[in-house]
């Protein structure tokens with residue numbers, strides 16, 4: 550493994566849900582491990598069980614339960630345990646591994662849509678990330694009353710527990726446009742789908758290097774033989790994009806993924822030691 554030197558991480562962009570990192574000194578196995586752990590192992594909160602008290606709508610209980618399950622909930626990883634790891638060891642769960650949400654909706658004055666905002670949580674910190682997720686349409690006189698139990702879970706068991714919408718990486722691009730060979734015909738500027746190039750004082754210039762996705766269209770469009778532009782990627786350098794569904798801040802997701810990888814590697818080390826004995 551070429552990972553003996555230190556990994557350098559630079560934050561390129563960050564807001565409430567998106568995080569873009571430049572990671573140098575890493576390799577593909579490490580990047581892929583982090584990506585897969587973020588998708589499948591970092592827990593988040595989602596409705597796992599629904600008790601229907603009254604449902605006079607036209608949708609079956611199962612469909613409503615499925616829709617509720619897919620509603621992203623704000624997650625608090627520090628206050629809740631995964632059901633399997635909770636001390637209570639109870640199938641029903643306790644206040645440390647379960648959050649109860651209730652809904653009591655009725656259409657009294659004609660047809661209306663019931664939104665996620667009508668879910669009432671026992672913990673004001675564990676609520677839908679948006680009040681505007683449509684759950685069901687009720688016609689006049691129809692009623693929906695239910696109790697739902699949210700738990701921490703992992704994306705590998707059901708996609709509703711996946712904390713990220715996007716978690717992907719690409720190689721760090723490296724582009725050279727030699728002024729001597731290039732006749733500034735602008736073909737590369739026009740063809741690039743990511744608008745990487747621009748013309749400055751009649752010369753081709755790289756405008757946004759990190760937008761490059763290494764599609765090589767610019768190299769193919771170059772009339773020079775061999776092409777004047779070279780597009781390569783830096784060895785052991787990557788750009789990682791993490792887009793959270795809103796359940797956790799993106800930096801927390803990647804921090805958790807790193808911690809989990811570390812824990813898994815330590816466990817593996819222990820196992821190897823046991824085998825050798």
Ligand SMILES: [Zn+2]
Nearest residue numbers: 635637643646
């Ligand atoms: Zn418990």
